[in-house]
Amino acid sequence: MEASLAISSRQQDLVRALRQQLPAHCILYDEEDTRPYECDGLAAYRQLPMVVTLPENESQVISIINICREKQVAIVPRGAGTGLSGGAMPIADGLVLSTAKLNKIIKIDAYARTAVVQPGVRNLAISEAVSAHGLYYAPDPSSQIACTIGGNVAENSGGVHCLKYGLTVHNVMAVRAITMEGEVIELGGGALDAPGLDLLAVFIGSEGMLGVVTEVTVKLIPKPQTARVIMASFDDVVKGGNAVASVIAAGIIPAGLEMMDKTSSRMVEPFVQAGYDTDAEAILLCESDGTIEEVEEEIARMSAVLEQAGATALAVSNSEAERLRFWSGRKNAFPAAGRISPDYYCMDGTIPRKHMAQVLIGITAMEEKYGLRCANVFHAGDGNLHPLILFDANKEGEFHRAEEFGAEILELCVKVGGTITGEHGVGIEKINSMCVQFSSEEITAFLDLKRAFDPDALLNPDKAIPTLHRCAEYGRMHVKRGSLKFPDLPRF
Template sequence: MEQASSSDMFRQRQREVVAALRAAIPGQCVLFQEEDTRPYECDGLAAYRQLPMVVTLPENEEQVIAVLNVCRELQVQIVPRGAGTGLSGGAMPIADGVVLSTAKLNRVVRLDPYARTAIVQPGVRNLAISDVAAQHGLYYAPDPSSQIACTIGGNVAENSGGVHCLKYGLTVHNVLRVRMITIDGDVVELGNGALDAPGLDLLSVFIGSEGMLGVVTEVTVKLVPKPQAARVIMASFDDVVKGGNAVANVIAAGIIPAGLEMMDKTSSRMVEPFVKAGYDIDAEAILLCESDGTTDEVEEEIQRMTAVLQQSGATAIAVSQTEAERLKFWSGRKNAFPAAGRISPDYYCMDGTIPRKNLAQVLISIAEMERKYGLRCANVFHAGDGNLHPLILFDANQPGEFHRAEQFGADILELCVAVGGTITGEHGVGIEKINSMCVQFSDTEREAFFAVKRAFDTPFLLNPDKAIPSLHRCAEYGRMHVKRGALPFPELERF
């Protein structure tokens, strides 16, 4: 007998999985034709793509459990997916696996204006929570640049932040409870409606776990009162070192702005024609510093920040006078990623975090890498907490450019580690930074991560190829990346 081809085996396996899933959930919730599954082949990191075998769109918690039960019984790997706005490849499918999309679980279950909480399903958009809470003078504070589209389930998976995370925190600081389903089909609630919960703090372990530990079906978030007033300072600097030092000086003065963002000249010139926010395109760097609170508090803090920025060498300072002008100032920062398409066919958005004191030093090193790799880099970042978002600009149609962009990005992440930082701040590891995990964490530390994974997902079926690199992968990466045993940044002090 002739041995069955790999394509025949795939189709046979696909038919088996589709039949089992359609017996468990409505047929319209199971997609397997290429024209239907193609939109799920990648997330926001579009450079990496993989067509999934099957996509499921459960409509309620019972159907989520049914999908997980089928996949466990058939030993099919599962990739949970939110809105697909992630930038690290965390939702990229597996060729012979199932994508479990939570897009149809999109109800606001309950909003309690007195407790200042909202219970929402994972498919609810980030911004929609604030829209619903607005009638009570409340809003949900974490605000990723993709907040108009990203969902709360994806925010939980990646521990997303945003431009106001300096004062209000990341997702982990604004979620009280998560209801999730394990690979065994068990319903587990982590945290509760109070500020603390008895037992181990597994909520903070789960948030940021990138779909590797369970599938979210409900989230209780904290809401905060909408500030009485908010104003933004836009400060220009003729030198990135001065701009970086100004960030540290603001924090050292005991000021915690609602937002503290920095953009270099490349970013400002990229964004300004796109949004016409009034940015100083001749400045080497601009800072956006927001204050919110009561009118008196904001007035005082604006004066204090203005003084610090002037002492730090600001060449020009503008302060928003109306809410419309405040939003206009922020529009440029919020639209930095799409604006990159105006000046480059492709871009590679990195995400690393460093100590604030090293901002200027790192920016200078990135400029040196631009010359090394022959690629431009636009820098936009949450300066207040040291979360960098370098946008490496390249043209995928030019042979070798994407590979150089990947190497450029890996060097930036190694630089972040070298100065005492970390390889991700809010985008997650996914597949994009999995090699860089080998740089930051030891074998022992990575084995601890795997131990947590095994405790939640013994058969390793939930997003198994993401976030945690195997020992073999790290060995291969080390052989490829270490240059004759030399450290990549010998001039930097080790911590």
Template sequence: MSASIPVNNERRQQVAAALRARVPDRCILSDPEDTRPYECDGLAAYRQLPMIVTLPDNEEQVLAILNVCRELNVPIVPRGAGTGLSGGALPMADGVVISTARLNRILRVEPYARLAVVQPGVRNLAISDAAGPYDLYYAPDPSSQIACTIGGNVAENSGGVHCLKYGLTVHNVMRVRVATIDGEIIELGGESLDAPGLDLLAVFIGSEGMLGIVTEVTVKLVPKPATARVIMASFDDVVTGGNAVASVIAAGIIPAGLEMMDRTSSRMVEPFVKAGYDTDAAAILLCEADGTKLEVDEEIARMTAVLEKAGASAIAVSETESERMRFWSGRKNAFPAAGRISPDYYCMDGTIPRKNLAQVLIGIEQMETTFGLRCANVFHAGDGNLHPLILFDANKPGEFERAEAFGAAILALCVEVGGTITGEHGVGMEKINSMCVQFTREELDAFFAVKRAFDPPMLLNPDKAIPTLNRCAEFGKMRVSGGVLPFADLPRF
């Protein structure tokens, strides 16, 4: 677990006084008991008491805070709802947190244009609630959608169980309004089908708060499907289940959702939500079809045929909307359900080619023996986005360190089979060392060049996501001993 660095009280008083001269006192939190709730995000293993937390009420106050921080050379950490899982919102002992929680207004919903304009503190699910009367909704649906905010979704390029058909945040955001470190407002993208100039919107989405502070977002809305049904298919081994995923896509079917859970995750979820899962199966697939009744019936029949041919040992199909929601409730509650069988868990996030699902799952299974820890696997099988939950007990000396090493080995395996170290959780602090595994020094320098273009003083969320040369050198020393890579006994497919 990370140790917190003490905050310099004299510096805190200086910065707080400068901030209070520009923004109302109600927007500034500087006492330790007030800033304590902001010491971490969803990656609670890493904690740091912030020097100051700011909660601006409007865009003008965001600009004022940025100006003060730039003038005093104070690092800035943007924060949404704090549901992120990679330490992207981890504060700095000498820095200011800018929380967008109070920028929580839905500015307008335009049903004919099928878009909504919202502030960054609006919850993901609240957008769909506002669009519901027009039979529209916002498609990206991360498991934390009841709490996570659209600003955080933009920062992390969040996805969800329906991202295979409807895309990630980057595919569903049309425009962002951004406050820069220079204290100016820029707009990236637009409300038309195309915007002039470089596609900086795609660069900004997923930039983890390193390029600017989002103050407004325009999102796409899509029509609610007339109906939807889910297949729950059981498999006697994970290899067959993994190959079935590739078979569905190879058949030319793009399900609305295609999720996979192994036996460990099914057994931890079922007593918690009573979703009706087959807890004897080595793996289960959840495959959803949506659209008109005719389209859904046809797609369900096609998927059923493919899954049976791929070796499914049992197939169940939702017959009512409540049964469909019950099937999904298990997948959506996989993370909290982990607390039923383990004091702590470490949620990883990597993406691999679909064809490699089976071999990576076998590799993770072998790593469980190597590291002496259990792992429950739940993931967006359709796009190869893995979410292994490494189970450990932080009260036992050395277990967290083993969990971290286990996670690093999984990410290294993802890279080795042609994947990447993250899909939707971001790099943050959690995977910054693994960036040294995936990218060359020249590639990392290019990332830094983009950051400097937006943030010349390097004050926005510094020391995250992009590792420095020194960090990669130190990580290389840890990874290589006598010319031999650690975990050499792990499978190299």
């Protein structure tokens, strides 16, 4: 009761201060209004925030930050809430700063091939706005119809075409942001390089822990003259995994190279009628784009490599409509999981391509170990895995088993030389898994960087960087070969 009253008093004090700087409609604090902000796309973890703000301009963002700094209130920046790692999950006595109303496209420069946008602009809206100039924005997460560029910057999002065109970090030229000190900083610039330390690369992917984005300059690229995609079927997932490595080894960099196993294909096909081979143990989607001549040549080369790698069937799109239909299944893999399972837990790890078959075999063994099914969807070209662990939260213990299943997948990724995330971020979902990958010295360096930007740890605290004590606790829970990951840390 005392804690509840304290939060209520703190909430009232914060709301009074915010009302002096923001219009009333930009401040939410009643439970029915804040409930939609209790989680992001990782709905298994929820927490009602104390207050939600929806600033409409940069000066209001600065005011919110200054008020929160003075009152020592933690801030969780939030984009569209499509993130899958809990990076935007609120803090009970904290404030959610939503950038949803900062949704203007400020400037399009077709000659320089750049666009300056506010963080609340949807990913797909950028391409739609510049389409008349024959340009588009390359990173294309599956949620691109809804996710915003600010959230993409926070998570360093990718998409099905990231193999050829890169992640957010490769397509953002500059970021304007507000630090927890209320200072406006500009990182990067209009040229290919900027003087001083490359803090832009540090900021992109920092999950809202270093500053609040208010403006982003993105790079635009010309739309290719044409694009075609091959759907290759395999009677064995190991052959499919090896085929991915064979394509890259042949010196081919497809515009997109994705893999789905039979479970994924069978859950997607009734949902979107993409034309998938549901009898195949695995299918690859291999896209080529460029001039008509370039595409014809590359499609022929990829077809030859895939056949040699053991493909049992090849289907090549013959129209733009068919190409989009092939991709629609991959883009809708996550929502389609709801057709065959009450719940799913989407993992995100990255491995060297040469170990793809090994990891697939490992995941199959884990299905038996945990008694849960797993549908595998991969950005296969760059080794980014998205296993969908299927479970029923209404059955006691199933979500806990799904969490342990996911953690073991990430441990396997690290074991073969990969990482615990590719594009979904760490958030709260993978914070323990950081202890598997990084040493105490590395985590100390991460914390030092965080303090340089945010000395009081008020921006998205307790996300992405685990404390050393937490890693010691996790090490005791997961003892490897009789030794702890961090033997030098206090054991309490």
